[in-house]
Amino acid sequence: MKNAANAKHIRKHAGDSPMYRLTVGDHVFNVINILFFTIFTLACLFPFYYLFINTISDNDLVSRGVINFIPRGIHLSNYLSLLNVGDLSTSLIVTAARTFLGTLLMVAASALIGYLVTQKEMWGRSFWYRFILITMYFNAGTIPWFMNMRMLGLTNTFWAYIIPSIVAPYNIILVKTYIESIPAALEESAKIDGAPYLTIFRKIILPLCKPILATIAIFGAVGNWNSFTDSLILMQSEPKLYTLQHRLYIYLNQASNLAALMQSGGQVSEAALKSAMSGKVIKYTIAMVTVIPILCVYPFMQRYFEKGIMLGAVKG
Amino acid sequence: MSQTKAEVRPAHPAEHLYIIMRIAVIAVIVFLFIPALNPARVSGMINPNTSLLTSGISYESLTGEFGRALRKEWVTEDSFRILFGSSIAACIGVCLAAVSGCMSLGNLKFKRRANLFGIGAGALIAAGMGGIYVAYTQIATTSKPDRILPMIPGGFYAMLVLAIVLIVGFAATQFILPKPAPGEKAEIEVKYQLFLMLLPFIALVAVFSYLPLWGWRYAFFDYKVGDTLSMENFVGFKWFTELFKNQATVRDIIRVLRNTLAMSGLGLATSWVPMAFAIFLCEIHSTKFRRFVQTFTTVPNFISWVLVYAIANCIFATDGFISSLMISLGVWDQGVNMLMGAEHTWLKMLAWGLWKGVGWSAIIYISAISGIDQQLYEAATVDGAGRFARMWHITVPSLLPTFFVLLLMSVGNILSNGMDQYLVFENATNTDAIMVLDLYVYKLGIGQGQIPLSTVVGMTKSIVSVVLLFSANALSKKLRGESIM
Known part of the structure; x- marks a missing residue:
């Protein structure tokens, strides 16, 4: 099924090659075209990647905002802490x-x-x-x-x-x-x-x-x-009975109160929490869990x- | 099963009587759900939002408000036990009535059984009403009638009449109908069998899609949350005129309508973008690359608007990607929250809509393109058509029919841009530019509790939308000879 669809496209493009030579304009067009789609696809993908690396990187670095492209100090404790909420x-x-x-x-x-x-x-x-x-x-x-x-x-x-x-x-x-x-x-x-x-x-x-x-x-x-x-x-x-999305919406809107919310989950002391996770990280982690x-x-x-x-x- | 069709027996004239009983059955079922018709509400203190079904399921729903009254012995527990038991009996009676109504669609033998069920159902409901009356007489002896407000609700008499109709009707048909031939099996004709299988779903649709229309009556009452509707607070078209008279409301409505139409208009104006996306994507030779793009540009369509907002947050907020990047590059001194601020709100919303939807909407065009006859392209190439000429003269015309169908359908939705997107992106700075009709109705009705006014707005919107949809459909029929619905 998939192969048949591909074959069609191959035929279409094979059809123009023998009698139609690629001009400079065609090359420019192709480059711009591919560039555009690459950028757009990255725009669709990168936010998820950014979200992800910020939830698994060292929380101090994340709070300082230095994790932009490459994760550092990888750990999964953020996800585990969320279970306590x-x-x-x-x-x-x-x-x-x-x-x-x-x-x-x-x-x-x-x-x-x-x-x-x-x-x-x-x-x-x-x-x-x-x-x-x-x-x-x-x-x-x-x-x-x-x-x-x-x-x-x-x-x-x-x-x-x-x-x-x-x-x-x-x-x-x-x-x-x-x-x-x-x-x-x-x-x-x-x-x-x-x-x-x-x-x-x-x-x-x-x-x-x-x-x-x-x-x-x-x-x-x-x-x-x-x-x-x-x-x-x-x-x-x-x-x-709030759904996960509703919960996420609430967290996004009250990021500043998050430490208190975590505290009400018990088990983690307030001080430990504040140093472990900032509101930013919690937001990101919940979003990641939802997505x-x-x-x-x-x-x-x-x-x-x-x-x-x-x-x-x-x-x- | 298919043979039974051949031997259709002429209906006995008395069978037409069943129509009366079936209507009565539907009526008692309706009584089960509508709080205003609850026969068990024998005291003004019982919550007016309690239906007969709730009364028969939860004892607390009956006694909820009576804590003090019970302690001071203005009323006794016993009265409420009787009331609760009677409600249960009435509920079971209604269920039996429903069963007998369904069974009455069968053949003679089945009908005679239905009659017995129906008589039983009527008797149970009548017994329930009797019990409710006993409970009423007990409650009426209270020492504080001005507090307890004993009363016999209108639903009580109606229910009693319906129970009598059921008993008399089913008994009469049982008496009139001839005895079935010996050896006849209890059967239901195929056409009714199939209908009975569909019936539960029809009931669901009626309850969840048609019954809300009954809620339009709030538009004609001066209703506040917790009130009951009665002739005393009936205000006719007051809220409709209020919409045009009250200066503040008029300003709100104009602003909201402008936002709604602007954002829908921008959506319509960019509705060609997915088509262009598909056409240009198909110009790329590498299948793998096309597949890659297609897969990942459709992902945003499947996440909710709340998640889109979460993503917007992680990219554009004060502590987000752009800010931290700019700070580390030394361009900015501190983070900027780009989600705040009222500038270009409409365009921002459009951009998010495109980011979320363009890849997905393009799929339909991509598959349409792969359906175009390749010989057209080959012939055009032979004739010397360049790449853009082929795109413009072959691909675009082949996609236009699909494009127009989708365009007309979005014309029908011009007033409904949904509220999720605007709710999540709304904040104090952009609220004036982002408030669309759906969001306004939500804020007005749920947020401020202005049920009547928000019903008026929602109702007008629904009617206009249906008119628009049918006009779009008529237009499509006229122009293309095809309906879009």
Whole structure:
């Protein structure tokens, strides 16, 4: 697949070489072009690198601001100290639980709904399909949404993260389109044999849908991991349920109080803390903890990400 | 399963009665969730935000405000135990009613079972209401009626009527419907089976996407957090006119709208950038280098705005990369916080948006480019077209359809630039230039508790956005014969 795509590009560029000689202008163009992309890519990469080297370098040097390109005095104690901050590990657990459970339920629901809405026999099929889809194009607004969640008693509960995001209309479209591309004969023959719908779904449709389910699972997981606004609005009086991003936001805004926060985590004495970590280092370390899962998952999942955006483009 | 379709039995006229019961079932389910309709709120002291479901789940939600009243024995624990037990019974009754409503979609045999369930459900709800009434009479004997405010809520009578409708309706159909043929199996037709499988999800959508629209009513009341809505604080269109009359609000709105439109406008004006990015990237010969660029320029898209802000901090803050670099080079004497200050806020926000999004948005164009027929390029080269001529006359026209679809879709979102980015980058110095509509609604509603006014603003925004989206869609249909939705 990848090779085929590459071959295309090779053909394209091979096509111009025999009859078209590279002029000076072409060389200048190429150099500028490559230079631009190199700089832009560095601009995307360097901040992460800078963040990283500042969390593993000697804290004194970091505070003096001399760690700019090369890490010095490498140690991992900053990451270990963070484990002592009570509310940070709670946020980590909440976010991880939400990412896992929320993604699992969303994917399962999208698969089932996507399958059900392809079944022509269903009573009121197209009406219900539109009933679900139309919610992509309007929303009541932040405040009515918040008041609704409060009325339902979901504010300040963990379930507020999970239940509302089970039905994801856009993902349902993706799954439905995908199922429609599966040869109908597979399903028909099972139906003639009298297999119940849920059995057909489980035994035939679900295994065939794995690629698309993986794609929406990854998007869902990244979305859950990055969630911030819902924590901000819905968990106003339940700091235990703040997501990691919300926690990071709070730390960024109160960098000066960080030593005190660390102190409340216990185990490390105030004096030891002040010398060990400055507010800057703590900020950087928390940011790094938040970004590491994304950076780790990303290279393996990139093709799913790209598949996702392509599917979105053809949804129609 | 597919054979059952052949033997469709003509419906008995009495089966139409089920419509009444199904509506009653939906009504009792709604009563379960809406606090204003809670039949168990027999005292003015019970928190008005308690729904029947909450009353049936948590005892504390009922007694929460009564600590003192219970200690002074104005009311007794027993009344509340009865109230709690009755709420539980009513909740179970509602669940049974839901089950019977679903079962009533089956064949005759199934329907007769549904009737039994339904009668049971109605009886349970009625019993619950009876218990609530007993609790009420006990609470009404309090020595401090002016404090405890015993009352029978409107929801009580409505619920009682619904319970009677359920009992009478299901009993009547049970009586009228013919007995099923002996040996008939209890089945549900395929079309209803499929529908029932979808039903839980439809309910979720209704509750979380449609029910919030009911919250638009706050726009017409003089509501403060913790109040209840009643005719006394109904103010009609007061908040709408307030929006135009109150000088301070008008100034705010104008400023916020200017920011919103400016930043969306800048976004629209630069929406060609990802396309250019893709075209120029594809001009690079080395596949490895292209792959490398593509991989790493898409990373920022997957981190949250909070993390972008963290990164902005580590590069541009007083103790960040630029400052420490400049100090060590001896250019600056001390660190400068470049995130503070109001200059060029719009452009800075645009730059961050581009940094985060351009690599990702380019992917769609990159794959579109690899789909272009190579013969076009070869033919053009033979005809003597140079590199830029080929880019301009072949690549760009092939990408334009995609470009226009994305452009029209962003026209629909011109008022919604989201609030994350602006919330995290906002500070005391740039707040005037960075406040966009979404952020303003959040600050007004959640921050200052001005629920009605922020609802008015949000509501207007939602309506305008939908109109814009449909116009964009209509335009797309007219120009390109294709819909974007």
